[in-house]
Amino acid sequence: MTTLSSLSSLTHPVAGHLVGLAAEQKSQDVTDWAARVGWVVGLLLVIALVYWLMREGWKWRATIQGDLPELPQAPDPAELGPARLHLSGRYHGSTTAGQWLDRIVAQGLGTRSRAELTLTEQGLAVVRPGASDFFIPAASLRGARLDKGIAGKVLTEGGLLVITWQLGDRLIDSGFRSDHAAEHTAWVDALTELSGGPSEAAATSHDTEGAR
Structure with a gap:
């Protein structure tokens, strides 16, 4: 017990x-x-x-940016004439020319998307699946250059085709990247010729140091 x-x-x-x-x-x-x-x-x-x-x-x-005019639309294909160049790739955005971080979002230009570009003597037709298509008349082209950044998007050196053009009173840089980046140089040459030579803004690449 x-x-x-x-x-x-x-x-x-x-x-x-x-x-x-x-x-x-x-x-x-x-x-x-x-x-x-x-x-x-x-x-x-x-x-x-x-x-x-x-x-x-x-x-x-x-x-x-509400004063930005509506985007021009491409004329009838019969009026465009034969294509000088065609590009498949991506649209990376638009900014005020010469200011790679001053992004333009009005009129659908802020939407990144796939893009099909066709250059003729009449101008540049931009077709964007899922976003607004637009047309840049030859008279509105101001030149083109190779660059590495636009609208906060940074790529490799020369990996971006930047086209400078006029919309209303605003000078715009629009950035594109071809699926075949080797095509960019031919596009710069053709756009520069069609626009009558690069403008000061189109000829200027921008320092993207510190960008994310």
């Missing part, structure tokens, strides 16, 4: 200790999950805030 009493007295503290450890572990698990959920919720709120600020910035730019 004495032995049983001794064992019982020893067992109770051990059992109590184990129960305490289990309760402590459970409490710790609950605390960890609460911290994780709080961290995830905080991260989602930050992402939502950044997205909202970007959207408001986009809307603000569109508002202050």
Whole structure:
């Protein structure tokens, strides 16, 4: 009887200790999950805030660029004449000429997309699946150059075909990249010839040091 009493007295503290450890572990698990959920919720709120600020910035730019005329549309194919050059690639955006970070978003020019470019004696036709097509008449072309960045997008040196053109009172740089970058030089030559020579803005590449 004495032995049983001794064992019982020893067992109770051990059992109590184990129960305490289990309760402590459970409490710790609950605390960890609460911290994780709080961290995830905080991260989602930050992402939502950044997205909202970007959207408001986009809307603000569109508002202050509201005086930009509608984009010209290509004439009937029969009036365009034979194609001098054709390019398949991507449209990377447009900016005020000479200011590679001053992005233009009005009239759909802020939407990056695939693009099909066709150059004729009448001008440049830009077809963009899922975005607004537009046409740059030959009289509105101001030149072209090779560059590496536009509208915050940075590529390899010479990896971007930048076309300078006039829309209303605004001089615009539009950036394109061919699926075959070796074509860019021929495009610069043809556009420069068609425009009557590069303008000062078209001839100037820009320092993109520190860009992301």
